[in-house]
Amino acid sequence: VGQKAPIRVLIAEDHSLFAEGLQLMLEKAKDIEVIAAATDGLEAVELAERLSPEVVVMDLGLPRLDGWGAIQRIQELHRRTKVVILTMYADELLVQRARELGVQGYLLKDSNRLELITAIRAAVLGKRFFGSITAAPMDPVRTYGPIDPF
Amino acid sequence: MTNRSTENGGRIKVLIAEDQALMREGLKLLLAESEDIEVVGEAKDGQEAVDAILRTEPDVVLMDIRMPYVDGLSATEYLRSMHENVKILILSGVSEEPVLRRAMHSGAQGYFVKYTDPLELPLAIRAVARGEVYFSPEVFDILSEEWSHR
Numbered sequence: 001v002g003q004k005a006p007i008r009v010l011i012a013e014d015h016s017l018f019a020e021g022l023q024l025m026l027e028k029a030k031d032i033e034v035i036a037a038a039t040d041g042l043e044a045v046e047l048a049e050r051l052s053p054e055v056v057v058m059d060l061g062l063p064r065l066d067g068w069g070a071i072q073r074i075q076e077l078h079r080r081t082k083v084v085i086l087t088m089y090a091d092e093l094l095v096q097r098a099r100e101l102g103v104q105g106y107l108l109k110d111s112n113r114l115e116l117i118t119a120i121r122a123a124v125l126g127k128r129f130f131g132s133i134t135a136a137p138m139d140p141v142r143t144y145g146p147i148d149p150f
Numbered sequence: 151m152t153n154r155s156t157e158n159g160g161r162i163k164v165l166i167a168e169d170q171a172l173m174r175e176g177l178k179l180l181l182a183e184s185e186d187i188e189v190v191g192e193a194k195d196g197q198e199a200v201d202a203i204l205r206t207e208p209d210v211v212l213m214d215i216r217m218p219y220v221d222g223l224s225a226t227e228y229l230r231s232m233h234e235n236v237k238i239l240i241l242s243g244v245s246e247e248p249v250l251r252r253a254m255h256s257g258a259q260g261y262f263v264k265y266t267d268p269l270e271l272p273l274a275i276r277a278v279a280r281g282e283v284y285f286s287p288e289v290f291d292i293l294s295e296e297w298s299h300r
Contacts, residue, residue, distance in 0.1 A: 015243055015264035017271065039265070067178010088170065109170040116172065 005034035008122050010053035012044035012070060013037065013086070014062050018109075022057065022086075032120060041065025043060070045073045052078055053106075055123050060094070071101055082123035086116070095130065102135045105129045112142045153216055158188060162279045165191040165208035167199035167225070168241065169217040177271075178294065184272040196220025200228060203236055209279050213258070215242045215249070222257045228256035237278045245289050254296040260284035 010031055013019040016039060023034045035051055038044035041062040048056060056074060060067035071083050084105030085098055098106045104123035107115060111131055119129040164187055168174045174192055179185050191206040192201035195217040203211060211242060213222040220228075226238050239260040240253050253261055259278045263286040274284040285293040 010167045017180075017241070017262075017266065017268050018173055022269035024179035025172075025175055030281055064299060100275060107171050113175055117257055132182075 001007060004031065006031050006122060007055060008033055008035045008051070008053045010035060010044065010047055010051065010056045011037040012041065012062060012067065013059045014039050015059075015096065021117075026117070026120075029063075029115075029117050037149075039063075041067060041070035044070045044076070048074045048081055049077050053081055055082045055084060055120050057084050057086050057120070060085060060089065068101075070095070071103065075102070084119045084123055084129075087110075097129075099128075104132075107131045121140055161186050161188045162210060162275060163188055163206070163208040164275060165189070165193065165199070165202055165206060165211045167193040167196070167202075167211060167217065167222060168214040169194050170214075173214075173292075174196045180268060180271060181275075185273075187272060187275060194218075196222055196225030196228075199225050200217050202236065203229065208236060209272045210275050211236055212241050212275075215240060215244065215253070223252055223258075226256040226258050237281070238279045239274055239284065244269075247292055250289055250292050251296055254293060261289060262286050263288050 009026060011019050011022055011034060014023055019037045023037065026032045026034050035053055036047045038047050042064045044056065058067045058071060062070065067085065074081055082104040084107065085103055086107050086109060088109050095106050105119035105128065107119055115131050122129040164181060165284050166174050166189060172281045178189050181189055190208055191202045193202045195222045199213065213226055215222040222240065229236060238258040239262055240264050243264045245263055245283060250261065260274055260283055262274050266286040266288060277284040283297060
């Protein structure tokens, strides 16, 4: 009684090794509960439709349906579900696209756990968290082309 | 550099070479669940990996391929040219044949695809530490053939 329900989070990430690590680190935050993990964009849409998560942590390079497509479908289904993009791409055009889509967060995979948790908490409150990506000039080392298989 | 783990309570000493901070943190949490595995160091690129390997003398290195400055395969090839007999398990999101072939010729003992079941990772580390080879099931056919020609 009196205790707030944890934030229900869906992870959409095709690298299951990374997804498992994310789940382990998010579980350390008592106010966050990972309710499911999807390995492609279509599965993310299906799970979001069925489970109505509060936040989806979304990779962009997903098979079957990429992250952008999944975000648009999820936003059509559940206006209240917030999206935090988690990607390797430090590209201002992508950040701009995320803003235009009304995405709540944009973080690089080189962020730390605290930044990710902060972005999720901020998203639930309707606040945007774009991490350090918009605070500093582009780091050429982190800026990869749109297609990078590694 | 053999029998290092005997100095370590029998635990397998692992070094993580991976440029993405969230991935490194996730891997540490994942491996912390295995009592016989100890993470002794981290590196963010291939050059740091070489330095950390010489300093910490791990039994097994989890080596990401795509890292800035010096990539994981170049670092592996360099270590082999230095006759360093540390065992290297490549971590990669790539399953394309040319990359797999180069990885096998770099001197690595194993190849773990990032979308393989995470529960397999400790098994892969143990196998490589014992001097066996490990290939993710998703790339087993290609790599086992390549290994036989190595």
